[in-house]
Amino acid sequence: MVKNANDYVPARAMFIFAHPDDIEFGVAGTAARWVQQGCEVTYVVLTDGNIGSHDPEMTAEQLATIRRREQTEAAEVVGARCIFMGEPDGRLQPTLELRKKLVRLIRQHRPNVVVCGDPQFFYSDGYINHPDHRNAGQVALEAVFPASDSPLIFPELVAEGFEPHKVNYVYISFGRREANTYVDITDSIDLKLTALRKHKSQLGDWDPDERMRGWAAETAGHIGMRYAEGYFRITLKEDETLAEAQAAA
Numbered sequence: 455m456v457k458n459a460n461d462y463v464p465a466r467a468m469f470i471f472a473h474p475d476d477i478e479f480g481v482a483g484t485a486a487r488w489v490q491q492g493c494e495v496t497y498v499v500l501t502d503g504n505i506g507s508h509d510p511e512m513t514a515e516q517l518a519t520i521r522r523r524e525q526t527e528a529a530e531v532v533g534a535r536c537i538f539m540g541e542p543d544g545r546l547q548p549t550l551e552l553r554k555k556l557v558r559l560i561r562q563h564r565p566n567v568v569v570c571g572d573p574q575f576f577y578s579d580g581y582i583n584h585p586d587h588r589n590a591g592q593v594a595l596e597a598v599f600p601a602s603d604s605p606l607i608f609p610e611l612v613a614e615g616f617e618p619h620k621v622n623y624v625y626i627s628f629g630r631r632e633a634n635t636y637v638d639i640t641d642s643i644d645l646k647l648t649a650l651r652k653h654k655s656q657l658g659d660w661d662p663d664e665r666m667r668g669w670a671a672e673t674a675g676h677i678g679m680r681y682a683e684g685y686f687r688i689t690l691k692e693d694e695t696l697a698e699a700q701a702a703a
Contacts, residue, residue, distance in 0.1 A: 463695075464488065464493055464567040464623075464693065465494065465695075466496075466565045466566055466567075467494070467495050467496070467565050467566065467567040468495075468498060468559070468560065468567070468568050469495065469496070469569045469570075470498045470500070470556065470568060470569070470570045470593075471498075471499060471587075471590055472546055472571070472584070472587050472590035473499070473500075473501055473521075473543065473584075473587075474502065474521040474524055475503070475524075475525070475528070475656050476587070477499075477528075478528050478646065478649045478650040478652075478653060480571075481625075482528070482532055483639030483643050483645070484569065484625075484642075485497075485569075486531075486639070486646055486649070487637060487639055490642065495534040496536075496537060497529050497534050497536045497537065498537050498539065498559060499536060499537070500541045500546055500586075501539070501542065501543040501546055502522055502540060503517070503543050504517040504543050505517075506543065506655070506656060507655065524652050524653045524654065524655060524656075528650070529649070531648050531649040532646075532649055537559065539555065543586065545586075546589045546590060547589055548589045548592040552593050553593055553597050554608050556597035557597045557601045558608075558616055560598065560602040560619055560621065564619045565621060566622045566693055567621070567625055568623075568624050569624075569625045569626075569685075570590065570594035570595065570626060571587050571626070572631060572686075573588045573589070573592035573595065574631070575587070575591075575631075598621050598690075602620070602621060603618050604618060605617075605618050621690055622691050623687055623690065624688040624690070625685040625686075626688070631686045632686070633685055633686060634686055634687055635684070635685045635686070636673070636674070636676065636677045636684050636685075637682060637685070638679045638680075638681070638682055639681050639683055640679060640680040640681045640682075643666070643667065646666070647662065647666060650666065667681065670682060
């Protein structure tokens with residue numbers, strides 16, 4: 455069932471993606487909209503994107519510094535905080551160690567919603583999905599369930615003071631799966647574009663305006679909005695604020 459999720463704004467949301475600019479290309483309109491409505495948004499960027507250049511004069515160390523700065527500035531545009539995990543770009547793996555790190559963050563920040571990519575999206579015509587994207591989605595989902603809610607998977611985290619936390623919803627983007635939830639970004643797409651333009655090392659002279667508005671308009675056409683971002687939403691535990699909003703509708 456397709457849902458318009460605009461009546462729901464989580465108190466806290468965590469966006470877990472592989473590279474600097476992944477969030478801006480895909481889901482920053484949602485992040486901006488939620489921040490505008492009082493949500494505390496945390497970006498978790500797993501790698502520094504430090505192999506994302508074909509410039510023979512560029513080093514991985516220099517590029518990591520540039521891309522962290524660009525991502526920090528992009529997050530500031532929408533009012534999000536940004537956490538960098540420093541995993542190897544181009545070689546990201548959904549390891550148990552990384553899962554534990556994400557579980558620690560989830561228990562620390564206690565998001566109602568985790569937003570991530572689709573680990574099952576391998577390719578489409580003319581496009582092969584980056585393996586880092588898929589592995590980021592996989593490790594995010596594995597951190598959400600069952601690990602973040604279980605006191606026995608990583609008991610040392612409980613000993614450190616990180617009590618189990620059950621996420622209400624997972625919003626999966628970047629995928630082949632048909633969306634069942636749409637977020638209207640008509641009032642936040644300009645912020646999304648401003649944030650995306652911070653990634654100058656990746657965009658070069660290309661203006662993303664037409665492409666990004668086209669994608670958002672195409673997505674919105676499924677539910678009669680102007681601009682939207684679509685997700686497959688997994689409900690793990692209903693949020694009382696959403697239940698109240700639906701009851702009042």
